[in-house]
Amino acid sequence: MKGSVELRAIGHRARQVGLLAVLTGALTGLGVAGFDRLVHGQLFDRLLEAPLWVQAVGPAIGLAVAAVLLRWPARGASPSTADEYIKDFHDPEHRLDVRPVPGRLAASAATLGSGAAMGFEGPAIYLGAAVGSWLQHRFSRFFSRADSKVLLVCGAAAGVAAIFKAPATGVVFALEVPYRQDLARRMLLPAMFAAAASYVVFVAINGTEPLFPIAGAPPFDLRDLGGAALLGLACGAGARLFTTGLRAAKEVVGRYPAPVRVAAVGVVLAGLFAAGRGITGRSLMIGSGYQAIGWALEPGHAVGAILGVFALRAMATILAVAGGGVGGLFVPLVTQGALLGAATGAVVGASDTTLFPLLGVAAFLGAGYRVPLAAVVFVAESTGRPGFVVPGLIAAASSQLLVGKASASIYQQDTRTGLLERRLALPVSSALRTDAATVPPDASVLELFDHHVTELRLRMVPVVDGAVYCGMAVLDDVARLPRDVWGHTTVASIMRTDWPTGDVGWTLARAVAAMEGADTDRLPILDRAAFVGMVTTGEILKLDAILDTELG
Secondary structure, eight states: OHHHHHHHHHHHHHHHHHHHHHHHHHHHHHHHHHHHHHIIIIIIHHHHHSOHHHHHHHHHHHHHHHHHHHHTTTTTOOSOSHHHHHHHHTOTTOOOOOTTHHHHHHHHHHHHHTTOSOBTHHHHHHHHHHHHHHHHHHTGGGSOGGGTTHHHHHHHHHHHHHHTTOHHHHHHHHHHTTBSSOOOOSOHHHHHHHHHHHHHHHHHHHOOOOSSOOOSOOOOOHHHHHHHHHHHHHHHHHHHHHHHHHHHHHHHHHHSOHHHHHHHHHHHHHHHHHHHHHHHSSOTTSSSSHHHHHHHHSTTOOHHHHHHHHHHHHHHHHHHHHTTOOOBSHHHHHHHHHHHHHHHHHHHTOSOTTHHHHHHHHHHHHHHTTOHHHHHHHHHHHHTOGGGHHHHHHHHHHHHHHHTTOOSOSSOBSSOOOHHHHHHTSBGGGGOBTTOOOBOTTSBHHHIIIIIIIITOOSEEEEEETTEEEEEEEHHHHHTSOGGGGGGOBGGGTOBTTOOOEETTOBHHHHHHHHHHHTOSEEEEEETTEEEEEEEHHHHTOHHHHHHHHHO
16 A cells, blocks of 8 residues: 555656646747747847948947846856756756846847857757756755756756757757766656657747758768768867867956957957858858858858858857857857868768768767767758768767867766765865864873863874864874873874875865875865864765765
């Protein structure tokens, strides 16, 4: 009877979580549809109709407005969007802060609406993650501690599903992007519910037209499959360079004041716009990149022109990030892949002008964001042509060989870590006993024994003079002294000055290594010369904390 009651309770909770996942998806789809209509349908489309000089200076103006919006309405928030999802996913103790959401989304609208070379998926993921995080906090009673990020993942999946009209891509991306070589677990079914709901709501408002309307099936033979592998290697190397530039650009944001960054970036972006117009006669240096992808799919372009647009678009995106732009990097990676694929197809004389650009999309995106599965699913789903799957898999897999540990996100982790590994990655302050008993150096050994050993049952006691750490008094050393000398022997004369110590800036892993090296279970922690507390193996490996995290 008790077992059946528990099963019914579990089933009831699962239905509630499913309903919340659907609600997360629906709200995200509605929000992304409104954002897309406003920013793309109004602001950016009008920019394309404006005089060329307005298009040239538009990105700089947008970056300036975004800087103001981040400074005040967003309460000094960073420009990151999708990174906020990945960062929060790996932080079990905190939930995504929803207070900067309106300001960040407004800054993103300014960035993207003015033509910066960034993607709409960034704010879509961020909006979905914020919706999911808020709902999970509001209905936290339906979730265990182990499932504390379920609706966060659902929201991210819903954001991708909506903006790309690709629900399967949304699910795979949200599960794959937190790790470079792993997948999130226990979240597949809720993410599927959310992505499906988001897709339905979005297309009901904005239509079902695919991103890349490709007619027919892509013809390919063994030569094309070999070319896919070579293209994958080229995309892996290219993505490694591109993501290195992106990470350097993110560091620039915190290093220089906004007016200096925006002014310098704006001048260079205007120059890149003029260069792009000179090469193609079109405004391909502004916008998220779909126009550049469409241009790359056209036949007859010279290899030099394609590679020129590839280089200019890469610089435009990197500079937009350095200028503090608020947008995504998924579509810029897609754009770079399409251009490099088009150049490869032109070199090998491919009969089909769509095959290599779309294989480049799978390879460059898969390498740049370390999401090879999502990249292949994205190509198949956004084109409506599953024939791209096999060569896309080859290209995406090959791209992983040269990309190394590079990624567009600084918050990705290699793989899921176990409970103990996650605990050891915490700062040493998380297990620090600041109330540890100490003894002054001028105290007698008898006083040490009577108080610290007999009353407190301590075998090792830090010797501290005021706030300055001096050494460690050990019971074994006390036992070696004749008892009749304890009263007039000071602790300073027997303390061990070679005892290992740790620094307050260490991680728990480093503290454990120091204790293992000295064969001890206690480590004094210092801030320079000042004693701040003790770390023990017992404190680090508290069984109740482990059980609480694992079973909560």
